[in-house]
């Protein structure tokens with residue numbers, strides 16, 4: 001079977017992380033990873049990126065808008 | 080469907096909203112504020128406009144909660160109202176995003192390709208120089224700068240990529256939720272997510288490279 005290139009792996013990282021690969025492709029990807037330090041690092045960077053995205057701090061709604069919406073919600077009870 | 084951490088299951092949320100529980104309404108406002116604003120921003124031309132879309136969405140939610148039938152999760156329902164509101168407004172602003180053509184050209188920035196050996200190199204498709212090990216962002220300053228890099232990278236993404244990565248990776252929606260909210264197929268969702276992640280990773284790589292060189 002043709003050797004899986006680093007470029008092929010790079011294209012499939014998201015599919016891999018989503019568990020969307022069929023079994024033969026998954027096996028080839030895992031074999032490649034086992035033998036390729038560069039791709040292991042790339043995968044680690046990719047995971048770190050996804051982790052950092054998930055760790056962004058919340059951004060609250062502007063206070064006046066929030067107040068207006070809460071007031072609108074209260075009014076709903078007393079039409 | 081996943082539930083937003085910190086929020087109770089949907090039936091409790093809906094019952095509380097119908098009963099006029101202001102604390103529950105505030106909890107939803109606060110939990111989804113960032114995701115809604117960012118998603119609105121990918122359809123309209125200004126931040127003010129995006130804020131108005133978010134407000135109009137919540138007003139529609141307040142009007143519609145009694146008629147909510149539970150065919151989707153509350154989160155998906157609210158976000159779909161947001162997307163429809165934002166699209167209408169974007170059209171009025173002449174800022175239409177062709178959501179259905181996810182494979183249209185001009186959206187394939189693959190910076191990672193340049194890191195690989197070309198056809199004339201000994202091992203085409205393999206790394207030229209292997210990717211660097213990244214520092215763990217421990218220090219406050221580093222973490223703040225990483226956040227800054229990420230938000231800049233996100234702001235520069237094509238709207239559909241930005242919408243998908245915001246919902247999936249920033250807001251923690253499932254792929255099913257994203258497909259339903261944005262009305263894209265699972266395959267398109269994955270392609271958009273992948274391209275967006277590639278761009279953000281590339282930006283962080285450049286940043287860590289600069290830090291390393293100046294160290």
Ligand SMILES: [Zn+2]
Pocket residue numbers: 005006009032036038039205206
């Ligand atoms: Zn490799």
